[in-house]
Amino acid sequence: EIVLTQSPGTLSLSSGERATLSCRASQSVTSRYLAWYQQKPGQAPRLLIYGASNRATGISDRFSGGGSGTDFTLTISRLEPEDFAVYYCQHYGASLYTFGQGTKLEMK
């Protein structure tokens, strides 16, 4: 069973800065099935990135995903106040979904 480990646990940045979030898989995974989500308090998650690097419908181009094998990143180029939230990576494989434990992006 694949384990996804996200780092850092908490990231403190200011608006306008660049955020880089990491997701590491316990074994090599298919990039096609790696996704990223944003979740704000009291809301359902929102799909940001699918297939490791493709933005979902309506997602700002400030969000970009990359990586392959075991190491994946979500980058937010210029933080806006609405970007401060919790971010999760997720993988689908062997008929199972797996989520990372999340990275909280907080305002410095």
Added chain:
Amino acid sequence: QVQLQESGPGLVKPSQTLSLTCTVSGASISSGGYFWTWVRQRPGKGLEWVGYIFYGGSAYSNPSLKSRVYISIDTSKNQFSLKLSSVTAADTAVYYCARDHDGFYYGIYYWGQGSLVTVSS
């Protein structure tokens, strides 16, 4: 536009069975090979995949939940349901029903608003 809405008891006693239903609008539950999915989130914790079912196929669930999960589809009502047996306080969570999207490689795109279920006597 696909919309999902969870419904069910907000309070369940320990050792009993948690039952939730997800009503789907804007799409037919019997069309396509979509993954009709349940995800939960314990208070203050991260997302945990519970399981999914696809019409005409099988259901899969999180191995950590062992054999306590049962997911089914009711095409006549355009709903799918979750049953989680032998619940404990650790099953207290917000339960989301959700679905993937064509071409998004199993990314979960459509989400319900979530339903808080508390396990307590």
